[in-house]
Amino acid sequence: MTMDFLARCRAIAGTDHVLTAATDMAPFLTDWRGRFTGSALAVLRPADVQQVAALVRACADWRVPLVPQGGRTGLVLGSVPDASASAVVLSLSRLNRIRSLDAVNRTITVDAGCILQAIQDAAAAEDCLFPLSLAAEGSCTIGGNLSTNAGGTAVLRYGNTRELCLGLEVVTAQGAIWDGLRGLRKDNTGYDLRDLFIGAEGTLGVITGAVLKLFPQPRAALAAMVAIDTPRHALDLLHLMQARCGASLTGFELMSDLAMRLVATHFPALPKPFTARHRQYVLVEVSSSQSCEHAVELLESAIADALERDLADDAVVATSVAQARGLWQVREHISMAQAAAGKNIKHDISLPISRIADFISSTDALLEAAFPGCQLVCFGHLGDGNLHYNVAPPEGASHDAFLLHQEAVNRIVHDSVAAFNGSISAEHGIGMLKRDELIRYKSEIELNMMRAIKSALDPLGIMNPGKVL
Numbered sequence: 001m002t003m004d005f006l007a008r009c010r011a012i013a014g015t016d017h018v019l020t021a022a023t024d025m026a027p028f029l030t031d032w033r034g035r036f037t038g039s040a041l042a043v044l045r046p047a048d049v050q051q052v053a054a055l056v057r058a059c060a061d062w063r064v065p066l067v068p069q070g071g072r073t074g075l076v077l078g079s080v081p082d083a084s085a086s087a088v089v090l091s092l093s094r095l096n097r098i099r100s101l102d103a104v105n106r107t108i109t110v111d112a113g114c115i116l117q118a119i120q121d122a123a124a125a126e127d128c129l130f131p132l133s134l135a136a137e138g139s140c141t142i143g144g145n146l147s148t149n150a151g152g153t154a155v156l157r158y159g160n161t162r163e164l165c166l167g168l169e170v171v172t173a174q175g176a177i178w179d180g181l182r183g184l185r186k187d188n189t190g191y192d193l194r195d196l197f198i199g200a201e202g203t204l205g206v207i208t209g210a211v212l213k214l215f216p217q218p219r220a221a222l223a224a225m226v227a228i229d230t231p232r233h234a235l236d237l238l239h240l241m242q243a244r245c246g247a248s249l250t251g252f253e254l255m256s257d258l259a260m261r262l263v264a265t266h267f268p269a270l271p272k273p274f275t276a277r278h279r280q281y282v283l284v285e286v287s288s289s290q291s292c293e294h295a296v297e298l299l300e301s302a303i304a305d306a307l308e309r310d311l312a313d314d315a316v317v318a319t320s321v322a323q324a325r326g327l328w329q330v331r332e333h334i335s336m337a338q339a340a341a342g343k344n345i346k347h348d349i350s351l352p353i354s355r356i357a358d359f360i361s362s363t364d365a366l367l368e369a370a371f372p373g374c375q376l377v378c379f380g381h382l383g384d385g386n387l388h389y390n391v392a393p394p395e396g397a398s399h400d401a402f403l404l405h406q407e408a409v410n411r412i413v414h415d416s417v418a419a420f421n422g423s424i425s426a427e428h429g430i431g432m433l434k435r436d437e438l439i440r441y442k443s444e445i446e447l448n449m450m451r452a453i454k455s456a457l458d459p460l461g462i463m464n465p466g467k468v469l
């Protein structure tokens with residue numbers, strides 16, 4: 001049976017694009033952080049949506065599970081197969097065309113396998129902006145971004161990936177092609193099928209194309225690094241910046257002192273905005289559709305007001321795009337600095353913005369009581385309530401030994417998130433890693449509705465099994 005199935009796949013995609021040798025499949029089987037390696041029956045690399053549909057039909061006929069895969073940059077084991085070797089990986093890397101760009105409608109239509117940075121560059125070439133921005137933008141794909149409803153650094157102004165998508169093309173679990181590539185801002189013709197597939201992590205169907213929103217390219221986007229005392233001051237600063245800058249405020253990132261010290265240690269060539277240490281830092285970005293001078297004036301005026309009100313201890317304001325880019329480099333290297341320092345227990349959480357300071361204070365204390373000396377690397381997109389709240393072992397302690405406490409650490413953090421009415425997954429999804437946690441924090445009504453949708457759209461249960469549900 002397996003040979004017949006693989007023969008059909010080869011007839012559809014071509015022999016060179018049905019990988020079965022262990023060395024050929026290896027790059028597709030390990031997660032981004034190198035923590036887990038699965039097994040697969042084969043890796044399938046279709047060239048277009050018709051081949052995707054034909055391969056999905058083959059999987060349905062033979063009851064073979066499939067794992068859709070984009071850039072494989074996710075952190076929750078959503079795009080790698082389990083260890084059973086019963087599933088195929090469906091890599092969309094060859095579906096990488098920019099199909100069209102409509103500057104008047106401000107939309108771009110792309111294949112799901114397009115690298116995010118390629119979409120940003122195609123938009124910029126027409127003096128437009130596609131604002132989704134992630135640290136992995138040079139390797140992540142838009143299909144993966146849509147499947148996880150990725151966030152990034154510009155959610156405060158432009159929203160998550162869901163808000164940036166107008167239409168989808170999807171191959172259903174039965175191998176049919178749904179063409180929903182409509183570039184409409186308003187369409188109230190029944191259920192919003194698009195939103196079912198966005199954030200579903202490939203468990204309902206395979207996203208193969210998308211119509212995305214574009215925006216006017218700002219004339220300048222400048223940044224300031226602000227030293228503050230506590231997360232409470234950061235919230236007060238956010239309120240001030242929103243009042244002073246309105247929609248021009250496009251980024252507001254919180255970083256702890258430890259996060260900044262890790263970057264300075266492991267990436268010494270990056271800018272060091274301050275000579276003195278401070279307890280917390282905020283990276284603020286302001287965009288202007290007028291000029292660089294206008295952006296500087298807006299930013300400097302707001303920061304001066306913050307200093308005058310004692311909301312900030314010090315500030316460094318970029319006066320050029322190059323200087324702003326340097327400040328962003330510091331923020332974007334935090335995760336890499338953490339990886340260089342050793343293993344840690346990561347949390348991608350969201351909270352009501354007004355409760356973030358209380359959450360940090362309360363949860364820091366709970367973790368310190370349970371694991372004295374543990375190091376808390378807290379940073380994230382404060383403007384939209386998303387924290388990367390990571391827990392590292394005490395200085396000098398064994399990282400591998402500390403990871404044995406992951407379940408206990410997760411319980412403290414996630415119970416605290418629930419107590420503050422937050423979410424245990426903000427922008428990375430559920431995948432395999434948080435599947436059991438979802439059961440603990442979702443109501444039975446929510447889970448039953450999700451199971452009903454899964455059963456209706458994927459009755460054979462072949463679409464990315466074992467993920468989310």
